[in-house]
Amino acid sequence: xxxxxxxxxxxxxxxxxxxxxxxxxxxxxxxxxxxxxxxxxxxxxxxxxxxxxxxxxxxxxxxxxxxxxxxxxxxxxxxxxxxxxxxxxxxxxxxxxxx
Numbered sequence: 001x002x003x004x005x006x007x008x009x010x011x012x013x014x015x016x017x018x019x020x021x022x023x024x025x026x027x028x029x030x031x032x033x034x035x036x037x038x039x040x041x042x043x044x045x046x047x048x049x050x051x052x053x054x055x056x057x058x059x060x061x062x063x064x065x066x067x068x069x070x071x072x073x074x075x076x077x078x079x080x081x082x083x084x085x086x087x088x089x090x091x092x093x094x095x096x097x098x099x
Contacts, residue, residue, distance in 0.1 A: 047065035
């Protein structure tokens with residue numbers, strides 16, 4: 001499977017190649033008409049996520065929700081950066097929760 005980011009050269013830019021920055025707002029679904037979804041928008045959407053290695057030496061994050069499947073493949077170094085961002089978000093979330 002081809003890396004989906006290769007179709008959008010902007011996403012290979014290190015500034016845009018982070019978990020938080022690569023998420024694009026979703027506009028216009030029925031439960032979201034006229035609103036932009038963001039990191040703080042709550043939605044009652046169920047999704048399944050799997051993370052694992054591919055047979056091509058990539059790390060795949062696979063998300064399935066409502067019949068839509070999103071495979072995202074990352075080089076191991078990119079996956080480590082994502083893991084670091086997740087760890088940083090965990091620390092920040094814990095700091096907010098203890099206020």
